[in-house]
Structure formats: C-alpha cells, structure tokens
Amino acid sequence: MIYLDNGATSFPKPPEVIDAVADVMTCYCANPGRSGHDMAMKMARGIAETRQELSKLLEIDTPERILFTKNCTEAINLALKGILHAGDHVITTSMEHNSVIRPLRHLERSGVQVTVLPCDRRGRLSVDLVRKAIRVNTRMILITAASNVTGTKMPLKELGRLALRHGILFMVDGAQGVGHMKISVKEQHIDLLAAPGHKGLLGPQGTGFLYIKEGIALRPLLEGGTGTRSKEQKQPCEFPEGYEAGTVNGPGIIGLGEGVRVLNRVGVDVIEAYEEKITGRLQNGLAEIPNVLLYGPQDCREKTAVVAMNIVGMNCEKVALLLNDEFDIATRAGFHCSGLAHQTIGTGDLGCVRLCPGVYTSEREIEEAIAAVREIAARVEA
Amino acid sequence: MIYLDNGATSFPKPPEVIDAVADVMTCYCANPGRSGHDMAMKMARGIAETRQELSKLLEIDTPERILFTKNCTEAINLALKGILHAGDHVITTSMEHNSVIRPLRHLERSGVQVTVLPCDRRGRLSVDLVRKAIRVNTRMILITAASNVTGTKMPLKELGRLALRHGILFMVDGAQGVGHMKISVKEQHIDLLAAPGHKGLLGPQGTGFLYIKEGIALRPLLEGGTGTRSKEQKQPCEFPEGYEAGTVNGPGIIGLGEGVRVLNRVGVDVIEAYEEKITGRLQNGLAEIPNVLLYGPQDCREKTAVVAMNIVGMNCEKVALLLNDEFDIATRAGFHCSGLAHQTIGTGDLGCVRLCPGVYTSEREIEEAIAAVREIAARVEA
Numbered sequence: 001m002i003y004l005d006n007g008a009t010s011f012p013k014p015p016e017v018i019d020a021v022a023d024v025m026t027c028y029c030a031n032p033g034r035s036g037h038d039m040a041m042k043m044a045r046g047i048a049e050t051r052q053e054l055s056k057l058l059e060i061d062t063p064e065r066i067l068f069t070k071n072c073t074e075a076i077n078l079a080l081k082g083i084l085h086a087g088d089h090v091i092t093t094s095m096e097h098n099s100v101i102r103p104l105r106h107l108e109r110s111g112v113q114v115t116v117l118p119c120d121r122r123g124r125l126s127v128d129l130v131r132k133a134i135r136v137n138t139r140m141i142l143i144t145a146a147s148n149v150t151g152t153k154m155p156l157k158e159l160g161r162l163a164l165r166h167g168i169l170f171m172v173d174g175a176q177g178v179g180h181m182k183i184s185v186k187e188q189h190i191d192l193l194a195a196p197g198h199k200g201l202l203g204p205q206g207t208g209f210l211y212i213k214e215g216i217a218l219r220p221l222l223e224g225g226t227g228t229r230s231k232e233q234k235q236p237c238e239f240p241e242g243y244e245a246g247t248v249n250g251p252g253i254i255g256l257g258e259g260v261r262v263l264n265r266v267g268v269d270v271i272e273a274y275e276e277k278i279t280g281r282l283q284n285g286l287a288e289i290p291n292v293l294l295y296g297p298q299d300c301r302e303k304t305a306v307v308a309m310n311i312v313g314m315n316c317e318k319v320a321l322l323l324n325d326e327f328d329i330a331t332r333a334g335f336h337c338s339g340l341a342h343q344t345i346g347t348g349d350l351g352c353v354r355l356c357p358g359v360y361t362s363e364r365e366i367e368e369a370i371a372a373v374r375e376i377a378a379r380v381e382a
Numbered sequence: 383m384i385y386l387d388n389g390a391t392s393f394p395k396p397p398e399v400i401d402a403v404a405d406v407m408t409c410y411c412a413n414p415g416r417s418g419h420d421m422a423m424k425m426a427r428g429i430a431e432t433r434q435e436l437s438k439l440l441e442i443d444t445p446e447r448i449l450f451t452k453n454c455t456e457a458i459n460l461a462l463k464g465i466l467h468a469g470d471h472v473i474t475t476s477m478e479h480n481s482v483i484r485p486l487r488h489l490e491r492s493g494v495q496v497t498v499l500p501c502d503r504r505g506r507l508s509v510d511l512v513r514k515a516i517r518v519n520t521r522m523i524l525i526t527a528a529s530n531v532t533g534t535k536m537p538l539k540e541l542g543r544l545a546l547r548h549g550i551l552f553m554v555d556g557a558q559g560v561g562h563m564k565i566s567v568k569e570q571h572i573d574l575l576a577a578p579g580h581k582g583l584l585g586p587q588g589t590g591f592l593y594i595k596e597g598i599a600l601r602p603l604l605e606g607g608t609g610t611r612s613k614e615q616k617q618p619c620e621f622p623e624g625y626e627a628g629t630v631n632g633p634g635i636i637g638l639g640e641g642v643r644v645l646n647r648v649g650v651d652v653i654e655a656y657e658e659k660i661t662g663r664l665q666n667g668l669a670e671i672p673n674v675l676l677y678g679p680q681d682c683r684e685k686t687a688v689v690a691m692n693i694v695g696m697n698c699e700k701v702a703l704l705l706n707d708e709f710d711i712a713t714r715a716g717f718h719c720s721g722l723a724h725q726t727i728g729t730g731d732l733g734c735v736r737l738c739p740g741v742y743t744s745e746r747e748i749e750e751a752i753a754a755v756r757e758i759a760a761r762v763e764a
Contacts, residue, residue, distance in 0.1 A: 102617050206632075
C-alpha cells in the first residue's frame with residue numbers, strides 16, 4: 001500500500017521503534033517509579049532517556065517538565081484545564097483542530113473567554129490580527145504549529161515574541177509540526193507544547209506529551225497513584241509524577257524515544273527538506289490535472305507535508321475510496337476533525353482529500369499517486 | 383529474575399500479545415475511525431475484536447459501552463468526573479487505591495460527599511456497614527474488586543444486589559480483580575467497571591477501559607477529535623467515540639485483545655485456582671518463618687495472588703532491595719499507592735513488602751522466594 005496518511009499516524013515506523021517496544025515487552029516490562037527492582041529501574045531509565053531525546057530535539061532545558069500523555073489531545077486538555085480560570089481570555093485561530101476547539105468551547109461554559117481569529121483561505125494567520133485581539137485578561141495565545149488540513153505553517157517565532165512581550169502564555173499544538181519542522185521552545189518562546197508521539201516523532205500510538213515551562217503552575221487532569229507520597233490523599237504536584245497518575249505506557253514511551261533518536265540523528269532540517277521536495281512534486285503534479293482543486297499554500301516552504309485537494313464533480317470520500325480500492329493508496333477524506341478550518345479554506349460543505357507523504361515516502365510513490373488521481377479525475381471529465 | 387510484582391504489571395506477557403503489537407506496528411498501524419483505507423479499517427476491526435473478547439470475559443452485552451483509556455486511573459477519573467455532581471454521596475472503603483481516593487478527595491472540594499467505610503485488619507468489608515451508610519443522596523457505591531495491598535476480595539455480588547435494590551450505581555475498580563477472579567457485570571450487577579489492560583488481562587501498558595452500563599449518561603473527560611461529527615464544535619456523546627478523543631493506542635488495544643483471548647481460552651477459573659494454589663504455598667511457606675508478619679486474609683480463597691509481609695526488625699524497602707540484589711527476585715515495598723489501606727491493616731507507618739505471583743509463576747520460583755525470605759529473616763535474628 002502507498003501510505004499517504006502520515007498526517008493521521010506516521011507509517012512505517014523505524015525498525016528501532018518496533019524493536020524497542022518488543023524488547024521492553026519481552027524483557028523488562030515492569031512498572032517504573034513504583035517498584036525498585038532491576039526491571040522497574042531499567043524501565044524508568046528508558047523513560048528518562050526518552051525525556052532526554054525529546055529535550056534535545058525541542059531545546060528543552062528541563063526534561064522533568066515533559067509530561068507523558070496518551071496522545072496530543074490529552075496533552076491539550078491537561079494544559080487548558082490545568083491552567084485556565086474563569087475570566088481568562090484565550091486567542092486562537094480558525095485553523096485549529098477539534099482537539100483545541102472542543103476543549104475551549106467546553107471551557108467557555110465555565111467562563112473562559114475565547115477569540116477565534118480568522119485565517120485567510122490558504123490558512124495563514126496575520127500576526128497583526130493577534131496583536132489587536134490582545135485584551136488585559138488575555139492569558140494565552142494557542143495555535144497549531146501547522147494546520148492538519150492544509151499544512152500551513154504558523155508564525156511561531158513572531159507569536160512567541162508577541163506573547164512574551166505582553167506576558168501572555170504561548171502554547172503550541174505540535175500535532176502536525178514536531179518532527180516535520182524546526183520547533184524550539186527556546187527560539188520560539190514556547191511556554192507550552194503539546195504533541196503526539198505517533199505522528200512526526202515516528203513513535204507508537206498511545207504516546208504524547210505536554211511540555212510546560214518551569215514556573216507555570218498546573219492543576220492535574222487525573223488524580224491517582226503516582227508512586228510518590230502514597231500516604232497523602234491529595235494529589236502531589238511534583239513534575240512529572242504528579243501529572244502522570246497511573247501506570248504510564250512504558251513500552252510506548254521507550255519506543256517513542258527511539259523514534260526521536262532517529263530524528264535527532266538524521267536532523268529535522270534534512271527531513272523537512274525531503275518532505276518539502278516530495279510534497280512539492282505531489283502538489284505540482286496534481287496542479288497539472290485540469291479538474292483538481294488544491295487548497296493551502298502554493299509554496300511548499302510555507303507548509304508541512306500535506307496536500308489538500310478535491311476533484312471537481314466527485315465527492316472526496318469517493319476519491320479516497322477509489323484511491324484505496326483500485327490503486328492501493330491510503331489517504332483520508334472528509335473534514336479531518338477540523339470543521340472550522342474547512343470553513344476557512346472554503347470547503348466547509350465539501351471536505352477534501354488529504355494526501356500526507358512522510359519521511360519514508362518514495363518519489364516513485366508520489367508519481368504513482370499523481371497518476372492515480374489523474375486517472376480518477378479523467379473519469380469525471382469523461 | 384523471579385518476577386513477583388504482578389500486582390504492578392503482569393510479566394511475562396503471552397507471546398501472542400507481543401507478536402500482535404509488533405504485527406500491528408509493522409503492518410497496519412494506521413488511524414482507526416478516521417480514515418477509510420484498508421489499513422485503517424483493519425486497525426478498526428482489530429480494536430472491535432478486543433471489545434468482543436472483553437465482552438465475553440466480563441459478560442457485557444454492549445461492547446460499544448467499553449471505553450478505552452490509557453490505564454485504570456484514567457477510567458476511574460472518567461467515571462467519577464463524568465457522573466458525579468455536587469450533592470451526590472459516594473460510599474467507598476478504607477482499602478481503596480489512591481486512584482480512587484484521590485479523585486474522590488478532589489471531587490469533595492466541589493461538593494461531592496464521600497464516606498470511606500473502615501475495613502477490618504484483614505481488609506474485609508462488612509456489607510451491613512455499607513447498608514447503614516446509604517443516604518437519600520447516595521449515588522454510587524465504589525469498591526475495588528480486590529485490594530492491591532492484601533488481595534482481599536470484596537463481596538461484589540452482595541454489594542451489587544444492595545446497590546440495585548436501592549437504585550444506586552455500583553462501580554468496581556477492577557485493577558487487581560480482572561483476570562484473577564470471576565467478574566461478571568451481569569451476575570454482580572456492576573454498572574461501571576474500570577480496569578487496566580496491563581495487569582491480570584495480560585495486555586500491554588498504556589491500555590485500560592471503562593465499562594459503563596447502557597442508559598447511564600456520562601460527561602467526557604477529554605474533548606477533541608473523534609472522527610465523527612467533525613463540523614461540530616461541541617464534543618459528540620456517542621459511545622464509544624465521544625469518550626475516546628484523539629488517537630487511541632491501536633497496537634496496545636489489539637495486544638490487549640490477545641491477552642484477553644488467552645484468558646477466555648484458558649478460563650479465569652483455571653487461572654484463579656492455580657494462583658490460589660501457588661499463593662497458598664507462598665503464604666504457608668512464609669508463615670513458617672519465625673519473624674515474618676503476614677497481612678490480609680489467611681485463607682487464600684478470600685484473596686487474589688497477593689502476599690503482604692514484613693520481617694520484624696527490617697525495613698520493608700531493605701527486604702525488597704536484598705531480594706532484588708542478592709536473589710534476583712522482583713517485589714515491591716512501601717505503601718503501594720494506598721496509604722489508607724496500610725492504616726487499615728496496621729502498617730500505616732511501616733508499609734510492607736508485596737509479593738504477587740502470576741499465572742506464569744512456577745512452583746519452583748515460589749520455593750526459591752520462600753528460601754530467600756527465610757535467609758534474609760535469619761540475618762535479623764542473628
């Protein structure tokens with residue numbers, strides 16, 4: 001199968017990741033931070049190494065401020081529910097995923113104020129618009145690193161500086177950014193970064209994390225066993241234990257560490273350049289097909305490895321179905337959990353087909369995908 | 383290593399579990415419920431099969447009411463925060479884990495009323511005490527299936543009947559019960575069952591679930607992408623999607639399905655009988671050592687595979703350390719995230735060493751463990 005659904009989950013995984021998961025499960029799958037025996041200690045060390053690899057990748061100085069979650073959605077919920085109070089104002093954009101929009105809408109009911117700034121039809125945000133939206137009670141600017149619908153990269157550095165200058169928290173949803181583009185919590189002045197392990201970081205599903213800068217207080221989302229202060233009935237608030245109640249996904253986190261190790265070794269800049277190249281080829285190839293509509297930035301340097309498209313006169317689900325059934329190509333059609341983003345780019349009623357190459361996608365596969373879309377599009381013309 | 387820490391995480395895992403995780407990660411690790419291509423559909427089918435296996439094991443008629451979580455702690459938090467309102471009264475016991483006690487203490491601050499009933503020094507609960515504690519506003523009886531400190535089995539069937547008669551929700555923390563003893567949501571009238579995947583169910587870490595009976599409304603704990611109703615900014619409340627926001631741990635859940643398949647094939651009654659036998663041997667062997675103190679029920683039919691002990695005159699951490707360092711035996715010392723349970727059994731200041739055999743523990747390993755404790759205990763006497 002030609003896998004162009006990396007925006008949902010990256011595939012294939014590096015062999016190191018799969019081997020690590022199997023090795024942990026076979027050899028030392030004990031409970032880290034609870035028991036003190038050799039297997040548990042080995043597990044704990046493996047998890048600490050993942051924190052180190054992530055810290056290196058994202059230029060984090062405080063690995064203990066990386067809180068492992070099951071996915072990016074949990075990380076976003078943890079951040080928003082753990083920080084915001086009634087009366088706080090949050091600025092976000094119309095290109096956000098439902099993992100951002102839905103918790104914010106939920107929090108509005110308890111008095112959090114939310115401004116959703118409109119992006120343009122390519123999914124781009126004006127920093128000036130953000131500046132003008134700042135109020136005295138603005139607590140947080142929250143934005144995706146890159147749109148999951150169009151791949152549009154957001155102006156993280158400028159927004160980080162703006163937030164810093166105004167004493168506002170800057171939070172980034174890294175779901176489509178980490179592993180695909182340079183993200184540095186230092187350079188971009190990021191206070192909170194939520195990310196999944198199973199997308200650009202090449203790790204297993206069931207992993208994710210929230211980075212939260214030192215000095216920012218956080219309420220836990222889950223209370224439970226932490227392996228610390230067992231006699232206290234109140235949830236402890238040490239980092240990271242207090243925010244990782246219950247048994248963590250040990251094999252998954254160690255597998256994630258291997259994925260990040262690959263990224264650190266290869267270099268995100270190298271991956272970004274390769275993905276830019278193949279995404280550019282895919283986009284240019286599709287652009288030549290008469291009845292194909294493309295969305296998002298035309299210049300691939302402005303986006304990650306996402307091509308959003310429709311064939312005029314054919315439902316997007318039908319296109320994805322034909323790509324799967326007749327050409328063995330995996331894509332995703334519909335609204336991609338981002339109804340608002342589709343309204344923004346003009347596909348609010350249509351949805352679109354999303355083709356997401358990845359670091360393991362070959363140029364040959366890109367050519368085959370272009371040819372497949374051309375063939376399907378020709379049927380509509382006929 | 384002789385692994386007697388199955389109460390924390392079961393080990394080893396059946397080869398089927400490890401193979402399934404590796405197979406999913408290698409061959410079809412896509413996003414279930416989001417995309418419609420073959421890999422995503424295969425993943426979705428695998429997850430549905432896990433729901434079927436769990437339904438068979440636990441006599442659940444409505445597999446869609448099984449909500450996958452990352453662990454049991456998340457499942458308990460989801461249930462309590464998703465059901466209870468200010469003014470609701472909850473009855474629980476002094477043998478509960480912090481994953482029950484801590485969220486309840488948290489909810490007390492927003493007006494939930496909590497009664498923690500005392501158990502006896504063996505960790506046993508009087509059903510009569512529960513009956514007398516029922517108030518007009520009692521919404522839930524919440525109890526562990528078996529204590530994680532002493533293994534004490536709780537009177538689930540009697541409590542289920544009592545709750546049913548009074549129109550009260552009956553919730554069970556299955557962390558130490560599922561896979562070790564018969565749990566049937568039908569027979570025991572269980573309305574809510576929280577459980578981890580990585581203990582008695584022999585699955586991977588990073589898995590767990592909440593079963594919630596049909597007709598009981600639940601507020602989600604996490605809002606985010608569900609792959610459904612993408613255009614709606616409000617969290618959908620379909621089961622299970624509305625309660626599994628974000629990407630689920632596909633390989634983990636499919637691995638869990640293989641673990642449960644093993645249980646369904648072998649039969650929990652067979653496992654229970656074997657664990658009863660080896661736990662009995664361990665307990666009897668330790669009881670013969672002069673300065674060893676044992677906690678919990680003396681009759682192994684009253685408990686799961688847990689032996690809680692101390693050596694008079696030696697700190698429990700020291701005992702566990704010696705068992706690890708000199709005898710290569712994995713146990714767990716301390717308070718086991720259950721301070722209240724330790725107060726109940728009289729080890730509130732001491733903690734204890736917990737030895738948890740499992741279905742893969744051999745009789746020879748049990749004998750070696752007894753010999754090791756005997757040798758360590760002799761040093762104190764000397």
